[in-house]
Structures are given as C-alpha cells and as structure tokens.
Amino acid sequence: MSAVVFAHHQLTPTERLRDAGWIAFVALILGIPLIGLTTVDVGGRLAVDTRFGLLAMAVVAAFGGRLVLRWAVDHLKGRKLARQRAAAGNAGGRAQQVVNVLGWLALGASVALPIVFSDNRYVVDTATTVLIYVMLGWGLNVVVGLAGLLDLGYVAFYAVGAYSYALLSTQYGWSFWEALPVSGALAAGFGILLGYPILRLRGDYLAIVTLGFGEIIRVILVNWTEFSGGPNGISSIPRPSFFGLEFTRRPAEGSDSFASFFGLEFSAMHRLIFLYYLILVLALLTHVFVSRLRKLPVGRAWEALREDEIACKAMGMNTTNIKLSAFAIGAMLGGFAGVFFAARQGFISPESFTFTESAIILAIVVLGGMGSQMGVVLAATLLVLIPEFGRNFAEYRMLLFGMAMVLIMVWRPGGLLAHREPTLRLSADGKAARGGA
Amino acid sequence: MSTLLSVRNLSMRFGGLTAIDDLSLEVPAGKITGIIGPNGAGKTTLFNCLTGFYKPTTGTLRLAHPQRGEMHLEKLPSHRVARDAQVVRTFQNIRLFPKMTVLENLIVAQHNVLQRASRFSLAGLFSLPGYRRAERAAVTRAATWLERLQLTRFADHAAGDLPYGTQRRIEIARALCVDPVLLCLDEPAAGLNPRESAELNELLLYLCREQGVAILLIEHDMSVVMNVSDHICVINYGRKIAEGTPEAVKNDPHVIKAYLGEDEEEEAMEAFTEARAS
Ligand SMILES: Nc1ncnc2c1ncn2[C@@H]1O[C@H](COP(=O)(O)OP(=O)(O)OP(=O)(O)O)[C@@H](O)[C@H]1O
Ligand SMILES: [Mg+2]
Numbered sequence: 001m002s003a004v005v006f007a008h009h010q011l012t013p014t015e016r017l018r019d020a021g022w023i024a025f026v027a028l029i030l031g032i033p034l035i036g037l038t039t040v041d042v043g044g045r046l047a048v049d050t051r052f053g054l055l056a057m058a059v060v061a062a063f064g065g066r067l068v069l070r071w072a073v074d075h076l077k078g079r080k081l082a083r084q085r086a087a088a089g090n091a092g093g094r095a096q097q098v099v100n101v102l103g104w105l106a107l108g109a110s111v112a113l114p115i116v117f118s119d120n121r122y123v124v125d126t127a128t129t130v131l132i133y134v135m136l137g138w139g140l141n142v143v144v145g146l147a148g149l150l151d152l153g154y155v156a157f158y159a160v161g162a163y164s165y166a167l168l169s170t171q172y173g174w175s176f177w178e179a180l181p182v183s184g185a186l187a188a189g190f191g192i193l194l195g196y197p198i199l200r201l202r203g204d205y206l207a208i209v210t211l212g213f214g215e216i217i218r219v220i221l222v223n224w225t226e227f228s229g230g231p232n233g234i235s236s237i238p239r240p241s242f243f244g245l246e247f248t249r250r251p252a253e254g255s256d257s258f259a260s261f262f263g264l265e266f267s268a269m270h271r272l273i274f275l276y277y278l279i280l281v282l283a284l285l286t287h288v289f290v291s292r293l294r295k296l297p298v299g300r301a302w303e304a305l306r307e308d309e310i311a312c313k314a315m316g317m318n319t320t321n322i323k324l325s326a327f328a329i330g331a332m333l334g335g336f337a338g339v340f341f342a343a344r345q346g347f348i349s350p351e352s353f354t355f356t357e358s359a360i361i362l363a364i365v366v367l368g369g370m371g372s373q374m375g376v377v378l379a380a381t382l383l384v385l386i387p388e389f390g391r392n393f394a395e396y397r398m399l400l401f402g403m404a405m406v407l408i409m410v411w412r413p414g415g416l417l418a419h420r421e422p423t424l425r426l427s428a429d430g431k432a433a434r435g436g437a
Numbered sequence: 438m439s440t441l442l443s444v445r446n447l448s449m450r451f452g453g454l455t456a457i458d459d460l461s462l463e464v465p466a467g468k469i470t471g472i473i474g475p476n477g478a479g480k481t482t483l484f485n486c487l488t489g490f491y492k493p494t495t496g497t498l499r500l501a502h503p504q505r506g507e508m509h510l511e512k513l514p515s516h517r518v519a520r521d522a523q524v525v526r527t528f529q530n531i532r533l534f535p536k537m538t539v540l541e542n543l544i545v546a547q548h549n550v551l552q553r554a555s556r557f558s559l560a561g562l563f564s565l566p567g568y569r570r571a572e573r574a575a576v577t578r579a580a581t582w583l584e585r586l587q588l589t590r591f592a593d594h595a596a597g598d599l600p601y602g603t604q605r606r607i608e609i610a611r612a613l614c615v616d617p618v619l620l621c622l623d624e625p626a627a628g629l630n631p632r633e634s635a636e637l638n639e640l641l642l643y644l645c646r647e648q649g650v651a652i653l654l655i656e657h658d659m660s661v662v663m664n665v666s667d668h669i670c671v672i673n674y675g676r677k678i679a680e681g682t683p684e685a686v687k688n689d690p691h692v693i694k695a696y697l698g699e700d701e702e703e704e705a706m707e708a709f710t711e712a713r714a715s
Binding site: 293424426 | 488490514515518519520521525528532537538544546549551552561562576579593595611
C-alpha cells in the first residue's frame with residue numbers, strides 16, 4: 001500500500017497565455033461600454049467620446065493580472081503539495097538540517113554582534129530588543145504553539161515580572177539575581193491564577209478572557225497608585241551588576257566598578273553590551289529548557305492537547321494539570337523577560353504593557369510557525385526590524401508592518417518555519433532515537 | 438465466567454430525547470461482547486456514559502477491576518476511567534493526534550507512567566537513568582504493538598497523513614498502549630476493506646484469547662461482529678431488544694424487525710441474509 005498519490009496538473013505556458021487571453025477578451029467586451037465609451041458635454045449637448053487608450057491599458061492590466069494571479073495560485077498550491085509529499089515521504093529530515101544550520105549561524109552571529117558593533121549603541125540596543133521578543137516568543141510558544149491555548153493577554157505576565165523586580169529592588173533592596181527566580185515564580189503563580197477559571201474555555205472564548213486578564217492587570221497598575229506608582233510608573237530601578245561590579249563611572253567608596261576592576265576606561269557601552277549578553281544567556285536558557293520540555297511527557301502532552309483534547313482524556317490524561325502547567329511555564333518565562341526589561345530600562349510604567357505588546361508577541365509565534373523555536377527567532381527579528389527600517393516612512397510605518405504580515409501569511413500560511421520535528425523516532429532496531437533540536 | 442462490567446438500569450436523557458432507556462447488561466471478563474443496533478440506537482452514547490464523557494441520568498456502571506476491586510465508572514471523570522479503571526475507548530470518527538507521529542501517539546498514550554517516571558519533569562530534564570529506562574520501556578511497548586498491527590513502517594509518519602484504514606489501526610494500537618482491562622471499540626471496521634476487516638477479526642481474537650483483554654465492540658459490519666463476538670447485545674431506541682450468541686441473535690424476530698424498519702426492508706433483509714451466510 002503506497003502513500004497517497006498527489007496528482008498536480010502543471011499548466012503549460014500556452015495554456016496560461018490562452019487563459020489570460022480569455023480574461024483579457026472578457027475585460028475588453030465589458031470594458032467597451034464601461035471604459036471605452038463615455039459621455040461628454042459638448043456645448044450643452046451630450047456626445048459620446050472614446051477612451052480607447054484607457055481601455056487598452058485596462059485590458060493589458062487584466063491580461064497581466066490574470067497571468068500573475070494564476071501563477072501565484074499554482075505556485076502556492078504546488079508548494080503545499082510538495083510539503084505534503086515531503087511529509088508523506090518523511091523527507092522532513094532535510095528541513096530540520098537546514099533549521100539546525102540556521103540556528104548555529106544565528107547563535108554565532110548573536111555572540112559576535114556586540115564585538116563587531118562594540119561602539120554602535122543603536123545596533124546593540126535594537127539587538128537587545130530583538131532578544132527580549134525572542135524570549136517572550138519562546139515563552140508564549142509553550143502556551144500557544146505547543147499547548148494550542150490562544151492567549152491574548154501574555155503581556156500580563158511580562159508586567160508581573162517587571163513590576164515584581166521593580167518593587168522588590170526599589171522597596172526592599174533585592175538584587176537582580178535574587179529577584180529573578182522570585183519574580184518568575186510570582187508570574188507562574190499568576191499563570192495558574194489565570195489558568196484556573198478558564199480551564200473549560202477554548203478558542204475564541206479563551207482568547208477573550210485572556211485579553212481581559214491582560215487589561216485587568218494593566219488597569220490595576222494604572223489605578224493602584226500607592227502600590228505601583230500609577231501612570232507615573234516606577235523609576236530608578238537598579239541595574240544588574242556583573243558579579244557585584246557596577247557599571248558606573250565612579251564606583252562607591254571602597255568598591256570597584258566594572259571598568260576600574262578590569263582596568264578599562266569607563267564606557268557607557270559596557271553596560272549595554274553586558275545587558276545584551278545577559279538577555280542572550282537568558283534567552284538561550286529558555287530555549288534549552290523549552291526544547292527539553294517538549295521532548296518530555298509534559299511537552300508531548302501539551303502537543304497532544306493542542307491536537308485533540310478529547311482524545312487526551314480518553315488516554316487517561318488529566319487535561320487540567322496539563323493546561324495549568326502550560327500556563328505556569330509560559331507565564332514564568334514571560335516573568336523572567338519582564339525582570340530583564342525592568343532592569344534594562346531602569347524605568348517602567350503601565351504604558352509598556354498594553355495589548356499591542358501581547359499582539360506583537362502572538363504575531364511572532366504565529367508568524368514563526370506555531371511551535372517552531374527557530375521560527376520565533378526569525379519572526380521576532382522581522383517584527384522588530386521592520387518598524388525600525390520603517391522609521392523613514394513616518395506615519396506609514398504601521399501600514400508597512402501590516403503589509404509585511406499579510407504578505408508573509410499569504411506566502412507561508414503555516415508560518416515561516418512550519419516544519420515540525422518529531423520528539424523521538426523509531427530507529428531501525430526498534431529502539432528510540434531522539435529527534436533533533 | 439466472571440462479570441467484568443455490569444450496567445444496571447442505565448438511562449441517558451438529552452432534554453426530551455431518551456438516548457438510553459433503562460438499559461442493563463453484563464460484560465464478561467476475557468470475552469468479546471458485540472453491541473449492534475440501527476443508527477441512532479444509542480450505542481455511542483453508551484460508550485460515552487461508560488468512559489465518563491457523559492454523566493448518566495440514572496443507573497450504575499460497576500466495574501470489577503481485577504486488581505483494584507469494585508469501581509463505579511459513573512462517578513469517575515473521563516481521564517480517571519482510562520487511567521484508574523483502565524477502561525479505554527476508541528472513537529467512531531477517529532481521534533488521533535494528527536500532526537504527531539504514530540510513535541508519538543503511542544507514547545502519549547503512556548503519559549501517566551512516563552510522567553511519574555520523569556518526577557514531574559525534573560528527572561526528565563536532567564535525563565536521569567530512571568527516566569531514560571522508563572522511556573525506553575515505553576518505546577519498546579509501542580514498538581511491540583506497532584509490529585503486531587503491522588504499523589512499524591509508519592512509525593515516524595505524521596498520523597494524520599496516513600490512509601483511513603491505517604488510522605483505525607493506529608487508534609487501536611494507541612488504546613492498547615494505555616493497558617486496558619476493558620477495550621471499547623466504536624465501529625473499528627468502518628471504512629476498512631474486506632482484507633483489513635479480516636485482519637481486524639484476527640487481531641480482536643488475539644487480544645481477547647492471548648492477552649485476556651475484554652472487548653466491547655460496536656460494529657455495523659456483520660462479517661466482523663458475527664464472527665468474533667462471544668455474546669451480542671442488540672439495542673434499539675436505547676433499549677436492549679435481544680441478546681445471546683451470534684446464532685441466536687441472527688434468528689431473533691425482534692432483531693429482524695428492528696433492522697427491517699419501515700421502508701428499508703429490502704436493504705436490511707439483504708444485510709441479514711448476508712450475515713447468516715457468513
Ligand atoms: N450530546 C448529545 N446531545 C443531544 N442528543 C444526543 C447527544 N448525543 C447523542 N444524542 C442522540 O442520542 C441518540 C443516540 O445517538 P448515538 O450516537 O448513541 O447513536 P449510535 O447508536 O451510536 O448511532 P450510529 O450507529 O449512527 O453511530 C441520537 O438520537 C442522537 O441524536
Ligand atoms: Mg455511534
């Protein structure tokens with residue numbers, strides 16, 4: 001019994017031309033009364049004028065448009081079939097190899113970036129932003145990409161992490177490293193808090209409630225002034241130190257700063273580069289953590305939940321726990337990113353945690369190809385860089401952003417990297433072999 | 438012959454509609470019990486009640502679990518019916534995890550064992566020997582069933598991309614990985630070709646005779662149900678209208694009448710003469 005046979009009729013160029021010719025002919029017939037002839041007012045009388053030039057243009061446009069449209073549709077169909085064929089023939093291995101190579105290249109590039117651009121503040125800053133979104137994307141990927149739970153309020157956990165660190169450090173003098181795990185745990189707690197009431201919801205309803213949750217957190221932050229500083233936010237948040245060495249020009253009495261300890265001349269870039277490597281390490285840890293989880297029973301349970309919740313129950317899986325674990329882990333990772341964000345900015349306010357932020361993170365996951373770790377990196381890079389490049393276009397910036405999203409979704413409806421690598425394979429001798437990253 | 442499951446006075450009402458009406462039946466251990474009846478008779482609803490997806494309006498479902506003693510299925514949520522009572526089902530309209538591979542489907546079915554071995558992911562994260570051993574055991578178990586159901590060559594294919602008949606077998610293999618005491622199959626032969634149904638017959642007999650799994654089998658394909666069932670229960674409008682050996686049921690006037698219906702006489706008659714001939 002062979003795999004399904006995919007028949008796909010490829011049109012010949014002559015057929016394409018004939019097809020477009022027909023459309024042009026129809027355009028001509030319709031166009032003569034609609035475009036070719038028009039009435040004009042000649043000295044108070046109505047006369048008929050001809051616009052054959054315009055008509056010719058319309059016909060040519062119809063001809064060309066049809067050719068391009070047909071080609072695009074066939075092309076997309078062909079790609080889809082090719083993908084199905086690849087899946088049926090199990091040729092996914094090559095796609096995975098490409099992704100792996102891409103991954104190592106990206107890692108090399110990201111390690112080298114601050115060395116190459118060591119005096120370019122703008123590049124390092126933007127790259128740091130990209131990495132924050134990569135980390136957020138990887139966190140949300142657990143909830144949306146793996147567990148299939150549509151979460152539109154992810155920014156809430158980012159906010160919980162950021163405010164936890166801001167408050168713990170400014171009020172109680174906690175350091176970055178002390179606050180990091182506690183804030184992550186707090187965010188995870190909020191994840192469970194949100195997860196509990198919405199266990200029964202799916203799809204649209206889930207999306208609406210999570211959206212509401214994100215807004216509630218923001219509204220509380222705006223209005224509970226004594227606690228969160230209200231719309232003014234919290235400022236003078238301490239920056240992380242390098243094993244106790246501060247990044248300051250003049251260190252406090254009796255202590256070293258980073259620059260003086262290493263005998264370097266003070267430069268504001270040191271801190272930026274340190275922050276960059278810090279988020280790089282946090283993001284990589286997130287990646288390793290999520291990739292490992294994906295190959296463990298919890299990870300497979302998340303994916304199974306996304307595929308069919310009823311079948312999960314019929315297999316004896318407690319879907320409540322599976323959902324809560326996805327929410328908790330996703331929230332925790334968002335919380336970590338929030339801590340970093342607060343420490344990097346030194347100032348936070350509710351304005352940084354609006355719905356737009358949730359939407360961008362979700363777009364990163366969807367655009368990347370739900371569940372694909374490498375896809376998130378590509379999408380995060382694109383979504384941060386497109387608006388940056390778009391700065392020249394001022395008010396058209398968001399338009400450009402939207403157009404890019406539409407184009408990507410048309411070109412790759414499954415996301416940039418839709419390939420899914422199995423978590424384990426059956427090797428020839430019947431033993432399990434683990435899949436790639 | 439001991440009774441594994443006894444259904445007592447089971448009723449299931451949806452608003453004004455009574456899908457199951459005071460149904461009682463016994464499922465013996467280590468045997469194949471067939472459930473037949475016309476469309477809409479309430480067969481799938483019976484499975485849904487049995488496996489915790491519906492809460493019965495009235496009635497009891499008592500399982501005499503060989504290790505854990507007496508259990509009341511009507512009081513358990515669906516995941517505990519599969520996990521604790523080991524009553525596992527398949528679905529009339531196949532429910533696999535389509536994007537996951539066949540092997541992954543079978544590994545997910547062993548989630549509870551593996552999750553315990555991974556110590557809630559901690560042992561798993563650090564890949565401790567205990568967890569690795571459990572994972573190997575799970576794969577071996579999956580590989581054994583794949584081999585038995587001739588699915589080995591599909592192991593690394595996405596389950597959703599495979600032909601219908603193959604998906605049916607995968608669903609059975611997956612249910613077997615949960616280690617069932619009672620296996621409930623909802624129309625496993627639907628969409629299979631004659632050769633595949635013959636293989637199914639052989640598999641069902643193997644499971645019950647060699648593995649000691651009791652099977653509850655809903656099936657319209659008479660060539661399957663009449664050949665493998667030890668005992669058949671006929672349902673119509675949610676009530677039991679006949680039961681007994683395949684021979685007895687085939688000749689029961691109530692059954693013939695139920696299948697004859699009002700205007701489908703000929704069709705039903707044909708189905709029955711065919712069944713008798715086989
Ligand atoms: N969730 C539900 N809500 C309302 N009515 C239902 C529900 N589930 C089943 N029913 C009704 O109960 C009756 C029995 O349905 P059931 O699916 O059990 O039939 P069946 O014997 O499995 O039929 P088939 O052979 O077609 O699979 C039908 O009339 C059906 O419409
Ligand atoms: Mg049914």
